[in-house]
Amino acid sequence: MIIIGERINGMFKDIGQAVREMDPKPLQEWAIKQQEAGATYLDINTGPNTDDQVTAMKWMVQVVQEVSDLPLCLDSTNYDAIEASLELCKKPAMINSCPADRPKIERVFPMAVKHNAKIIGLTMDAKGIPKNADNRIALAMELVAAADEFGLPMEDLYIDPLILPVNVAQDHAPEVMEAIRQTKLLSNPAPKTVLGLSNVSQKSPDRPLINRTYLAMVMACGLDAIIADANDDDLMATAATGEILLNQSVYCDSYIKVFKSR
Amino acid sequence: MAFAVVKERYSSKVNEVVLGATSEKGGTRSHVLKVGGQTTLPYLHFEGEVPNKPIIAMEVTDVEPNWPAPLKEMFKDVYNEPVDWAKKCVAEYNADVIYVVLNGADPDGANKSPEECTETVKAILKAVDVPIIVKGCGDEEKDNEVLTKIAEECAGENLMIANAEQENYKSLAAACMVHKHTLIALSPLDINICKQLNILVNEMGLPLDRIVIDPMIGGLGYGIEYAYSIMERVRMGALQGDKMLSMPMVCTVGYEAWRAKEAYADGEEFQSWGEQSFRGPLWEAMTATTLIQAGADILLMRHPHAVKLVQKNIAELMESNKY
Numbered sequence: 001m002i003i004i005g006e007r008i009n010g011m012f013k014d015i016g017q018a019v020r021e022m023d024p025k026p027l028q029e030w031a032i033k034q035q036e037a038g039a040t041y042l043d044i045n046t047g048p049n050t051d052d053q054v055t056a057m058k059w060m061v062q063v064v065q066e067v068s069d070l071p072l073c074l075d076s077t078n079y080d081a082i083e084a085s086l087e088l089c090k091k092p093a094m095i096n097s098c099p100a101d102r103p104k105i106e107r108v109f110p111m112a113v114k115h116n117a118k119i120i121g122l123t124m125d126a127k128g129i130p131k132n133a134d135n136r137i138a139l140a141m142e143l144v145a146a147a148d149e150f151g152l153p154m155e156d157l158y159i160d161p162l163i164l165p166v167n168v169a170q171d172h173a174p175e176v177m178e179a180i181r182q183t184k185l186l187s188n189p190a191p192k193t194v195l196g197l198s199n200v201s202q203k204s205p206d207r208p209l210i211n212r213t214y215l216a217m218v219m220a221c222g223l224d225a226i227i228a229d230a231n232d233d234d235l236m237a238t239a240a241t242g243e244i245l246l247n248q249s250v251y252c253d254s255y256i257k258v259f260k261s262r
Numbered sequence: 263m264a265f266a267v268v269k270e271r272y273s274s275k276v277n278e279v280v281l282g283a284t285s286e287k288g289g290t291r292s293h294v295l296k297v298g299g300q301t302t303l304p305y306l307h308f309e310g311e312v313p314n315k316p317i318i319a320m321e322v323t324d325v326e327p328n329w330p331a332p333l334k335e336m337f338k339d340v341y342n343e344p345v346d347w348a349k350k351c352v353a354e355y356n357a358d359v360i361y362v363v364l365n366g367a368d369p370d371g372a373n374k375s376p377e378e379c380t381e382t383v384k385a386i387l388k389a390v391d392v393p394i395i396v397k398g399c400g401d402e403e404k405d406n407e408v409l410t411k412i413a414e415e416c417a418g419e420n421l422m423i424a425n426a427e428q429e430n431y432k433s434l435a436a437a438c439m440v441h442k443h444t445l446i447a448l449s450p451l452d453i454n455i456c457k458q459l460n461i462l463v464n465e466m467g468l469p470l471d472r473i474v475i476d477p478m479i480g481g482l483g484y485g486i487e488y489a490y491s492i493m494e495r496v497r498m499g500a501l502q503g504d505k506m507l508s509m510p511m512v513c514t515v516g517y518e519a520w521r522a523k524e525a526y527a528d529g530e531e532f533q534s535w536g537e538q539s540f541r542g543p544l545w546e547a548m549t550a551t552t553l554i555q556a557g558a559d560i561l562l563m564r565h566p567h568a569v570k571l572v573q574k575n576i577a578e579l580m581e582s583n584k585y
Contacts, residue, residue, distance in 0.1 A: 250499050250507060252457035258506055 010047015288418025
């Protein structure tokens with residue numbers, strides 16, 4: 001399971017302030033903390049209150065790479081910021097994200113191919129997020145076709161079927177699970193799948209419980225990656241245990257520890 | 263239409279482990295040997311790198327062993343002289359490494375002292391210039407005394423020392439770390455214990471590239487398929503990025519092959535199986551070549567004829583099949 005640590009995001013107060021003041025310390029602390037907890041990618045998001053997204057993201061990429069050698073997940077709707085940052089990434093990065101929307105596909109896929117980057121492809125278009133699995137799959141298919149068209153290796157495409165908060169859109173959880181299963185059948189080799197896991201528990205009282213329960217369920221459907229709180233120890237233990245029970249990694253008594261120090 | 267070769271791309275590789283140390287690194291060997299480093303399954307040169315050939319370590323015991331006739335016949339002139347025995351293996355049979363088994367330390371046998379055992383190892387180190395693997399007698403308490411003493415006295419030589427086991431690894435791991443040796447971690451045909459033991463040894467501070475896996479094997483006809491499947495799984499783990507299974511593997515080929523009835527049995531009733539002096543070595547060679555296919559990196563062997571056959575097999579396997 002690929003763990004994309006979600007914490008370096010301007011939506012969080014400390015990071016937002018650090019980005020505005022160009023203070024590298026909070027970013028670097030969270031980079032190290034997430035890496036030690038088991039993150040395999042670090043999400044980088046400037047947050048909404050930044051005037052110059054390009055400069056801000058480039059700066060974030062630089063300061064994070066000073067302390068961590070993890071690959072980065074460049075999280076923005078500003079593709080100029082992502083493109084400028086791709087130049088700076090020491091390891092092949094992940095672009096977060098591109099919807100199944102033709103103008104955006106034409107903007108994002110070529111730059112991913114050029115920089116050997118992976119893409120998180122969202123199963124939504126200009127009309128929004130579909131209500132059921134079938135419509136999610138139709139959009140996933142457009143992204144798969146785009147990967148083929150632009151020459152992106154299929155295993156570098158991460159389909160995100162978009163989970164919504166369970167307290168307002170309960171009927172989406174099983175539809176997303178079905179979408180993950182079917183995405184794996186779209187091509188051979190199959191595209192990867194990813195979820196912004198924490199979204200499932202937005203504004204619910206016991207968020208970690210909902211997150212880790214849903215993680216176990218979607219892992220069984222074939223999920224490859226999550227954008228999540230890497231410092232939630234129970235969540236990481238659930239991911240490690242899921243890998244063992246799916247026979248994806250070899251059991252040993254210290255398997256959780258090994259998972260975190262991959 | 264052009265034919266496209268389907269190639270698997272693995273995310274990781276087998277650790278490269280060094281045997282022995284030259285004077286620059288604090289040892290006295292004329293050369294070092296490397297094992298591991300593969301980026302693909304055994305001998306798929308067309309798909310990845312197989313940078314090091316498997317090596318053969320020939321077994322020498324410090325006291326006269328009770329071995330079957332074909333082995334006794336080959337070594338009768340040196341049977342009681344481990345130093346001469348080691349020399350003979352290197353000079354006459356081109357052994358890559360000498361595998362010294364200190365059966366004489368056994369408290370129920372000759373009960374040799376740690377000092378006596380150390381002298382034997384030092385004498386062999388002086389007599390031959392190839393790297394050396396040292397194994398204890400199998401009595402945990404005694405081995406901890408004997409092997410830590412040897413590790414200390416031969417500091418810097420980068421011996422390969424056997425065996426660390428799940429219930430007894432601390433003294434040996436510490437000795438290898440402090441005195442710069444490599445450790446063989448033995449697990450009883452159990453991949454889960456194998457991985458756990460590597461973690462435990464590594465947590466003691468011994469780097470991963472100073473650990474070698476002994477997965478325990480069965481000889482041909484005696485459970486070799488169990489060993490084979492575990493070794494395959496270990497190797498797949500290594501190539502898929504499981505750091506705790508990324509070590510090269512060592513196999514006790516001679517020991518297991520010569521425990522097989524087909525190798526050791528002599529006498530009238532077994533004549534239909536063919537000459538023992540022929541079928542015994544063949545049994546050992548077949549055990550070795552089978553395990554090489556499963557990823558064995560170091561073969562601990564006994565009979566010179568078997569060694570010769572396996573050397574030939576290795577040379578053939580190391581020829582490139584790139585296309």
